[in-house]
Amino acid sequence: xxxxxxxxxxxxxxVTVVAQExxxxxxxxxxxxxxxxxxxxxxxxxxxDAPSDAIVLFDGVDLENEWTNGDGEQPGWIVADGCATVKxxxxxxxxxxxxxxxQLHIEWRTPAExxxxxQGRGNSxxxxxxxxxxxxxxxxxxxxxxxxxxxxxxxxxxxxxxVCKKPGVWQTYDIIYTAPxxxxxxTFFTPPTATVLQNGVLVQNNVKMRGPTEFIGIxxxxxxxxxxxxxxLQDHGNPVSYRNIWIREL
Ligand code: MG
Numbered sequence: 296x297x298x299x300x301x302x303x304x305x306x307x308x309x310v311t312v313v314a315q316e317x318x319x320x321x322x323x324x325x326x327x328x329x330x331x332x333x334x335x336x337x338x339x340x341x342x343x344d345a346p347s348d349a350i351v352l353f354d355g356v357d358l359e360n361e362w363t364n365g366d367g368e369q370p371g372w373i374v375a376d377g378c379a380t381v382k383x384x385x386x387x388x389x390x391x392x393x394x395x396x397x398q399l400h401i402e403w404r405t406p407a408e409x410x411x412x413x414q415g416r417g418n419s420x421x422x423x424x425x426x427x428x429x430x431x432x433x434x435x436x437x438x439x440x441x442x443x444x445x446x447x448x449x450x451x452x453x454x455x456x457x458v459c460k461k462p463g464v465w466q467t468y469d470i471i472y473t474a475p476x477x478x479x480x481x482t483f484f485t486p487p488t489a490t491v492l493q494n495g496v497l498v499q500n501n502v503k504m505r506g507p508t509e510f511i512g513i514x515x516x517x518x519x520x521x522x523x524x525x526x527x528l529q530d531h532g533n534p535v536s537y538r539n540i541w542i543r544e545l
Contacts, residue, residue, distance in 0.1 A: 342495075343400065343467060345541035352390060352526070353379060353540040362388045372530075378404070378538040381419060381530045388530075389425065393523035395474040396545040399423075400467065404536045405433035407463025411533070413439040417462060419535035420449065422527035423472050426507035427451075427487060429499075431535060435459045446491065446498035449508045454491075454498035465538070466494050473545075474523070475504075481520045 337347040345351050352361045355377035362370045362379075364386055371385025379388070405417025417433030428449040432439065434457055441447070445466075446454030460466050469492040476484040491499035506514030528537060 342469075343402070343539060345400070346543065349400075349541040349543045350392070351541050352392075353537065355538055358388070361390055361392065363391060364388055378536040380534050380536040381528075381532075383530065383532045383534070386530050387422075387527050389525040389527045391525075393525055394424070394542065394544060395523045397470075397472050398543040398545060399470040399472065399526070400539065400541050401470070401537060402465050402467050402539045403431050404465045404538075405431075405462050406534050409433055409435075409437070409462040412437060414443060416533070417535055418529075418531035418533050420529035420531065421468065421470075422508070422529065423470070423489065424474060424487065424521065424524035425527050426521070426524070427489070427504045428508040428529070429468065429470065429489070429491060431529070433459065433462050435461050446493045448489065448499065448502060448504065450510075451505050451508070451514060452499060452502045454493070455500065456496060456498060458493050458496040458498060460494060468493055469495075471545075475521070477520050 334348075339345050350361075356374070358370050358372065358374050358379050364370050365388075370379075370388040372382050372388055373380045401421060403419065409416055411417075414432065416437050417431070419431040420428040421431060422428050430443060430445055430447045430449045432443075432445040434444045441453040442450050444454065444457065445459050446457070471490045473485075473488045475487045478484050487504040488501055489499055489504070490497070490501050504514075508514065526542070
């Protein structure tokens, strides 16, 4: 991208210099940029399927290929019927790989038998870079605080709409995440930002994280400078399932 911009500026400068010497007529090809050619990616059969340049983080069978538990050991979740389901008390699972900017596709399902209410119904979560929780919760006819429901960045940004499907039905998140950039003194140059579609509907539009997710208290903006980090899926005690997880590093 930088090369393209530089090439364009040089072209523009050259055209400007020539223009000063003698008036020159602009032609359409003068503003066409051909190189480097845009990389070719083969899309999946549907937008839910991994494109050719994606890393498949879970294919429905081998969770341990890409994931560990919180201690770096085998994940304790249940893998069956093409999905991984939270096994209460076994704790989080996290990716072995770490990421900066990415596009993530992930599918989730809350239990068909909806028990509990508010935060107690089908609670899990997707922590981007181990810190910023995109809430997973059954909010189909289940009210909770607006900045803690499905599609929210927990206690930071409520979703634009509630687009939850019924309990027991698979739902999708497509997440575009940009990691933080820092000044030399460790303060944010730009905080992390994210855009999220739930079931194809925009629920977060380029929102800025205020700091790592906090259950109690105000997120701290400058808690720590961090580099690439894992994706983490939360064990909140409810048997929430995940499948078809793929990521494209940006
Ligand atoms: Mg949660």
